[in-house]
Structures are given as C-alpha cells and as structure tokens.
Amino acid sequence: MTKTILYPFRIDHDFRMGYAWSAELARRLRGRLSLFTTVTESSESLEEVYHSLADAQGFYVKNFQLLQLRLKPVRSERNFLKGEFLPTFRDFVSRDIPHILVLPSHIFPSDVIKEYIVAGQPLAVLPSVQNPDIPTTRKDRSQWFIGMLKDVALYNVPASFFVTISEDQGLFNSIAAFFRK
Amino acid sequence: MRNEVRKSDEELITAILANDTEALGELYNRYYKKVFQKCVSLVKDPDEAFDLAQEALLKAFDHLKNFRKDSSFSTWLYIIAHRHCLLALRKKNKNGVQSTEALDEEADRLAENTDEVEHRIESEAIMFSLINQLPEADKELLFLKYREGESIEALQQKLQLSTSAIKMRLKRSKEKLNNVYVVALSVGLAEALAMLA
Numbered sequence: 438m439t440k441t442i443l444y445p446f447r448i449d450h451d452f453r454m455g456y457a458w459s460a461e462l463a464r465r466l467r468g469r470l471s472l473f474t475t476v477t478e479s480s481e482s483l484e485e486v487y488h489s490l491a492d493a494q495g496f497y498v499k500n501f502q503l504l505q506l507r508l509k510p511v512r513s514e515r516n517f518l519k520g521e522f523l524p525t526f527r528d529f530v531s532r533d534i535p536h537i538l539v540l541p542s543h544i545f546p547s548d549v550i551k552e553y554i555v556a557g558q559p560l561a562v563l564p565s566v567q568n569p570d571i572p573t574t575r576k577d578r579s580q581w582f583i584g585m586l587k588d589v590a591l592y593n594v595p596a597s598f599f600v601t602i603s604e605d606q607g608l609f610n611s612i613a614a615f616f617r618k
Numbered sequence: 619m620r621n622e623v624r625k626s627d628e629e630l631i632t633a634i635l636a637n638d639t640e641a642l643g644e645l646y647n648r649y650y651k652k653v654f655q656k657c658v659s660l661v662k663d664p665d666e667a668f669d670l671a672q673e674a675l676l677k678a679f680d681h682l683k684n685f686r687k688d689s690s691f692s693t694w695l696y697i698i699a700h701r702h703c704l705l706a707l708r709k710k711n712k713n714g715v716q717s718t719e720a721l722d723e724e725a726d727r728l729a730e731n732t733d734e735v736e737h738r739i740e741s742e743a744i745m746f747s748l749i750n751q752l753p754e755a756d757k758e759l760l761f762l763k764y765r766e767g768e769s770i771e772a773l774q775q776k777l778q779l780s781t782s783a784i785k786m787r788l789k790r791s792k793e794k795l796n797n798v799y800v801v802a803l804s805v806g807l808a809e810a811l812a813m814l815a
Contacts, residue, residue: 487664488651494672495650499643510672515665 440468443535445526447474447544448489455563456490457497458589459539460511461582462561468536470513473529475522486517500571501582523549530558537561542590554592562590627691634682646675649692653699660703670706674699693746744802748795751814756791763788 444459446452456472463470472490476482494511518525527549530538538558540550543565553560572581625633625644633641653675657667678698685694749757762768762776773784802810 483664484658487654487658487668490668491651491654491671494668495647498646498650510669510676512669515668 440466440536441471441533442466442468442537442539443471443473443530444539445473445544446541447522448486450541450544452489452541453493453496454585455539455541456493457501458563458582458585460497460513461501462537462539463513464511465582466537470511471516471533471535472513473516473518473526475520475525476517478519483517490515534558539563541565557593559594560590560592562592564588564590628687631682631685631691634679642679645691646679649695650675652692653695656696656699657703660700661707666706667703670703671699674702677702689746689750693750696746697743744807745795745799747807748798748802748810748814751811752791752795755787756794759784759787760791760795 442459442463444455446455460470462468474486476486497511516529518529522544523546530553536559538553539561540553541563542550550560550562625641627645627648630641630645630648634645650671654667654671657670657674658664661667661670675695678695681698685691749760752760759773759777762773768776770781770784773779774781777784779787798810798813801813
C-alpha cells in the first residue's frame with residue numbers, strides 16, 4: 438500500500454521550500470504526495486494556487502530533483518477545497534488520515550500541532566524560517582534535504598529518526614523501512 | 619554580492635547538452651509557469667494542465683538534442699506542449715465516448731475543442747515562424763507585448779520610448795505581420811517568409 442505524505446500550504450506564505458522538501462520526502466519514501474490548501478469561490482483563487490504551485494514545482498526541480506539521473510514528473514494528489522483553512526484542513530485529515538503529515542509551523546498554531554502529536558499522528562514539523570539560504574552548488578544541494586531534516590521536528594516516529602544525521606542514505610533507509618511497515 | 623548575468627535560452631541549452639544540470643534547472647524554472655499557462659488555455663482544467671505541463675517539459679528536455687535552433691526555444695517548447703495537450707485531449711475524448719448522454723456531449727465538446735486546438739497549433743506555428751523572421755526590434759516588441767503580456771507602461775520603461783512611440787511601433791509591427799500572415803495562409807508560408815527575407 439502506498440504511503441501518503443500530506444503537505445498543507447497557504448499561498449499567502451512562501452511554501453516553495455516546504456513543497457520541495459515534502460516532494461523529495463515522498464520520492465525517497467516512494468510515497469504519494471498529497472497537497473492541501475483552501476480556495477475561495479472565485480476562479481482567480483484557484484488559478485492563483487496553481488500558479489504558485491507551478492512556481493514551487495520549478496523550485497523543486499531545480500534544487501532537488503536534478504540530483505537524480507533522470508527527471509520524472511512529480512505525481513501528486515491535489516486537494517484544493519473551498520472553506521476556511523484550519524477547519525477545512527482538520528475535517529479533511531479526519532476523513533483521510535495520512536501516513537505522515539508535514540506541517541509548516543508558521544501557518545499552524547502550536548495547539549493544533551500538539552493535538553496531532555497527542556493523537557499519535559506521525560508528524561514532521563517544518564521550521565518557521567521562510568527564507569533559508571539556498572545552496573548554489575550541486576554538492577551543497579545534494580545535502581540540502583538531509584541538512585534541512587536537522588531542523589525538522591519529528592513526532593510519533595521511532596527513536597532511530599532522531600539519530601545524528603549522516604550524509605549517507607542510511608537514515609532514509611530506516612525511515613523508508615518504518616513507513617513501509 | 620554575486621552579480622549573475624541572465625543566460626540566454628540558447629546558452630543554457632548548449633550547457634545542458636554538455637550535461638550541465640544547473641542549466642537544466644534554470645531552463646525548467648524559466649518555462650514551467652508559461653508552459654502550465656499554455657496547457658491551461660488548451661485543456662481548460664488547471665489540475666490536468668499541471669501534470670501535462672510537467673510531462674511536456676520533460677518530453678522537450680528528453681529531446682533537446684533534436685532542437686535545431688531554426689526557431690526560438692520557446693516556440694519549439696510551446697509547440698511540444700501544444701501537441702502533448704492535444705494528445706491528452708484526444709485520449710480523454712476516446713475514453714470519454716461511452717453510452718451515457720452526458721459523456722457523449724462531453725466527447726463532442728472535446729472533439730470540437732480538439733479541432734480548434736489543431737487549428738490553433740497550425741496558426742500559431744505559422745505565426746511564430748513569421749515573427750521569427752521579423753526585424754529584431756519588431757520581434758522583441760511583439761513577444762514582449764503578446765507573449766509575455768507586458769503592459770504599455772512596462773514596455774515604455776524597458777525600451778525607453780514614449781507611450782505614443784510604443785503604440786505606433788506596435789501598430790506597424792502588427793500591420794507588417796498581418797500582411798505576411800495573409801500571404802502565408804493564402805499562398806504559402808515559404809512565400810510569406812520570402813517577403814520578410
């Protein structure tokens with residue numbers, strides 16, 4: 438069964454980094470990336486979301502995907518629902534529980550994050566830094582995902598997740614093994 | 619502070635063909651949104667267009683060595699995106715022909731849309747070929763205004779010309795293009811291109 442990595446975002450905050458990180462996590466875990474945001478009634482709103490997403494996709498390809506030998510389309514499931522962001526999100530998650538939830542901390546109140554922690558939801562909370570330094574060399578970029586993981590707070594995952602980050606694939610093999618259980 | 623010079627598409631392509639993945643990322647980033655917009659205008663569904671844009675770009679990059687530089691990269695890329703969307707519409711159309719009335723209507727609509735798309739591809743291909751043969755100044759102005767969607771004010775600043783000069787140049791460029799476009803449609807593209815040579 439394919440694991441779902443759910444990444445909620447809001448276009449009024451820069452979400453390129455979070456999107457790219459989640460897309461890369463999904464790729465490494467061979468999971469399915471599920472995206473969530475809310476839109477208003479107007480068609481411009483939906484169009485704006487797709488434009489922002491297209492921008493984020495370009496960012497991902499440039500900074501993460503090109504480290505692979507061959508480009509592949511990022512398969513994602515897009516859930517762009519009408520309604521208020523937080524209640525609609527909660528409702529969505531309660532109906533379709535993801536295997537791992539990637540929460541950008543700057544758009545979720547801490548009490549909501551705590552709720553998911555208490556409920557036992559596997560969780561990766563992204564740091565609130567919105568404009569990180571973007572590596573400019575291929576070598577630096579190759580370690581970016583792992584480097585960023587140092588700043589991601591993981592909850593409800595085995596202790597092996599919290600071991601010192603290494604630069605090899607060992608950590609991700611253990612994550613992948615966990616989520617394939 | 620780094621002061622990077624923006625590379626042209628052609629320079630990036632040369633670098634990509636020499637296995638420079640940085641250049642590939644740059645080119646992908648430069649065109650993803652534009653290709654996406656193109657796909658939306660064809661398939662009318664942003665969700666579908668999002669995937670089609672990715673696929674079209676990857677298809678173009680896979681065949682980059684076949685790009686012969688007799689048109690601009692953007693023209694070549696947009697034609698690939700057009701064709702990719704067209705194929706998707708056809709496929710959807712084929713799968714959509716089922717027994718229910720609603721699906722039949724949808725198939726009809728898509729079939730009409732497909733004809734329209736084919737026609738538009740042909741027209742745009744002709745138009746791009748002609749624009750590429752125009753004098754550089756005309757070409758730049760038309761691309762900025764109609765492909766990039768720049769406003770008159772933005773053009774005024776970019777080209778350091780007055781509003782009336784911009785409007786006049788646009789008018790003349792369009793007239794020139796219209797004249798050869800008519801020739802291309804009625805007599806043939808080669809004859810129209812010869813008029814511009």
